[in-house]
Amino acid sequence: MSHLNPTEALRDSDGDQAGAPTYSGFGDFRMTRQRKVVYDVLMAERDHPTASEVFLRAKHVMPGISLATVYNCLETMTHAGLVKQVNVDREASRYCPNLRPHAHFYCSECQEISDVDLHLSASTATPWSLPEGAKIDHLEVSMKGVCPDCQARVLEKSR
Numbered sequence: 001m002s003h004l005n006p007t008e009a010l011r012d013s014d015g016d017q018a019g020a021p022t023y024s025g026f027g028d029f030r031m032t033r034q035r036k037v038v039y040d041v042l043m044a045e046r047d048h049p050t051a052s053e054v055f056l057r058a059k060h061v062m063p064g065i066s067l068a069t070v071y072n073c074l075e076t077m078t079h080a081g082l083v084k085q086v087n088v089d090r091e092a093s094r095y096c097p098n099l100r101p102h103a104h105f106y107c108s109e110c111q112e113i114s115d116v117d118l119h120l121s122a123s124t125a126t127p128w129s130l131p132e133g134a135k136i137d138h139l140e141v142s143m144k145g146v147c148p149d150c151q152a153r154v155l156e157k158s159r
């Protein structure tokens, strides 16, 4: 069953924090200066910003960058598999540079999205009763609820 563990397969060599990542394995994707700025913005704060939020942050680094360019970069990088698009209901898409298998937790109070990692020992295949022989290549799980901060606030109010 060891080949059924996508966590292992996706744990790529560059990791997340290990300095300059290599972009091999992303087809003919080229890291241009603008794409680098957009990517760095996403990596700097893992708060799943929308394209307009990315644009506002990217402008600090590259004042000449346009919203259209940011959209373009995000689209190209999503396509190349460098970034994930996260959609909640019908709101504007948000972007996530975390390529490890993880779920998204959406707080209905503060509207923040946070990454939920798998327990180290878990495999993405374990919690669901997958049909025998099925293999997961892509995992997309979202949860909705109230984050710990908001939960504390709610409890405070009801006291």
Ligand SMILES: [Zn+2]
Binding pocket: 048, 096, 097, 098, 102, 103, 104, 114, 115
């Ligand atoms: Zn994420």
Ligand SMILES: [Zn+2]
Binding pocket: 107, 108, 109, 110, 111, 112, 146, 147, 148, 149, 150, 151
């Ligand atoms: Zn919250």
